[in-house]
Amino acid sequence: MSLRAPGFPRAGLGILLAVALAYGLVIGVRALYGWDPVLDGDAVLQVALIAAPFGFFIGFGLFDYWFRWASGAPTVPEEHSSHGARSWKDYFRVNTDHKVIGIQYVVTSFFFLLVGGMFAMLVRAELAQPGMQFVNPNAYNGLFSVHASILIFLFIIPVFAGFANYVLPLMIGAPDMAFPRLNALSYWMLPVAGIMMLASFLAPGGSFSTGWTAYAPLSTEAPIGQVFFTIGVQFAGASSIATALNFLVTIITMRAPGMSFFRMPLLVWANFSTSLLVVIATPFIAASQFFVLLERALGFNFFEVTRGGDVLMYQHVFWFYSHPAVYIMMLPGFGIISEILAVKSRKPIFGYRMMAFSLLAIVVLGFTVWAHHMFVSGMQEWIRVPMMITTAVIAVPTGIKIFSWLATLWKGVLHLDTPMLFALGFVTMFTLGGISGVMLAMIPFTIHVSDTYFIVAHIHYVLFGGSLFTIFAGAYYWFPKMTGRMYDERLGKLHFWTTFVGFNLTFAPMHLIGIEGMPRRVADYAQEFAGWNLFISIASFVVGLSTLVFVYNMVVSWRAGIRAPANPWKALTLEWQVSSPPPIFNFDTIPTVVGGPYEYGVPGAVHGVFKGAEVKTTATPAGAAPVGD
């Protein structure tokens, strides 16, 4: 319990000081301007929500190195004592090892999956019957808002960053990420953002209840719980940008010899594309929330029409991020699926280059379609048709990927184990979600189903049948590498089938009741929808239970599963060429890449080789004494 050394006690002190600072600042400024009363609770809360995370980061030790640099003092050269994890406690410290950070990311994100899933269960419990059962309408709005925000910003986006953090440096033959300290900071911003969003339930007036979209002026006039979203998203977004920057620099500057861009595994390509999207698009959601915050806290008038503001501007700025964000939540999954389908069907990826180029095409086209979310918003009519066309066009690169996957499977020797089942489940479900997406691109159809359950069905086919299936596939696929243990195959298959069936029974009927006109985001509904809703609620509880099978399998297998060999899937990519889990510094010597990553079924094909002896003469081996310094 030292308040001087970095750690939780000092972080607690940091938070206390930050809250004290918030009080001081608010009282000071208000006294200076002569405002009455001098103490304004809402103002203190807003300042504290910004300051307290920094108090935590500083106290926790994330800034120690940079403070030393800023003061002009000698910076301690990296001494690697913060690499690797010897006990579970090491996951609760600042750690700069990409493998530790990867596991921190993945476990934290899955925790938020369970939390967000719980909210979904509460929503479905309320919707099981017409009328009000468990919660009041405001609390219901809060439930689905926090459900969406948590699962988007604290689960799907970061869990992909977690997987990539773990396997991407290994895949390209790098000893770590380019900026390990920034990497640690990126991770620790996540729990802060998540706790902030959940803490909004404690706010007077209830949690934020404006959906994950937080449209102005709804959000600028909502009770104070709204700012927990406004500010929480800033931390999640900053984390996302910092990680993306880190991935890009790592991929560009730290590839192993011979690892040209067109020898990179598609997971690396996918994260490269995603990171480009994040670096370019995420600042827009940050700005949209700055606008809301400025409007709420300082009386700005960005959206106040009577004073010359433009209320639709929020939606334009928001969707300029949030449409690309659906690709941020999808492209890394494409990468995971490409890895698994090639390995599990023992065939090279069909059209590898087209797969890479279609990712880049999605990155570019993703910025040209945002207003398809605004067809009924009352924006200028001439924007509609161009956006309809670009939205239909963006289905082309996605279609290329789906046909490439099918061609990869064609005449392959399919190994139908759990990762493969989830991958195949993804290909089918995501295709359905994509088709309803093209339907929604058509303006007359969209006008008919806007704000109905058809939208809910579409988004869940894309983000659950799409993203979540790829995440489960990836979790099973890399589980042996990350934990050094094998998962239970029978429980894995049980998990897949219950999820797959439960998912379809839950979301497929929503298309129907949506077309019939059941509105989304309302706690009550007309009697005619009662039958389907009860059915959907029961099916959704099956999905909820199936998740418990997954959690049980992961926890028990991690503790007591059989030891995993280095390469249980006989994969060629580099992360499988080292032990499970990998050595503390990944490689003794950096491998040399001599061929493509997916040459399955090609006799004698090699992706990377370790030229141990001759390279050691030029490179410093692990643990060697510093030379000449």
Add this chain to the structure above:
Amino acid sequence: MEAGALTLPHGGGHDEHHGPPPANRSSRVDAPTLGMLLFIISEIMVFGAFFTAYFFIRVVQGAEWPAEGTHLPQAIAGVNTAILLSSSLTMHWTVMAAKADNRAGMRAGIFTTALLGFTFLFIQINEYVHIGFSPSDSAQGSIFYGLTGLHGAHVFIGLMLLCFVAIRVFRGHFSSAHHRGLEIPGIYWHFVDIMWVVVFTTVYIL
């Protein structure tokens, strides 16, 4: 040989002395410079979002610019622009001095750059005090304060970086062999200056 390690501000994780094998360098660009360039792309997009707000208020809504009964001090802002642009020149000069191992030049350069930056910020704040409208008066006022305030915040961050760098300049940590820690904050400072030209043109001139 201690100074060598000192001049690397962004410990890249592979400037190590023991531990992992050295990473292969697969690009001619070094990691911290690339990181700064990508960060600047993100920053440009933040400004882009604020310019979107400006566009919607001024062009789509067709609001009068500046708001009725207000006046933007173009002359003062013009002088301020000259001040900030000359600080870019002195920053460049500082890096050149480092490359030529000119210690006195480096010190004079970084001192002048920071001084010009602080002058800019001081004049900007002074302008706020005397400008006669507030962000809550009108949407035009909001976006005026939004854009210039966002930029001012960036000047402040840039000045912090310059101060950190100045400490090392005066301690003699930079030389022709080691000046990356000076160059990278310099890139950021140039970005802040160029951004101001865009803000100045759209807000004060057009």
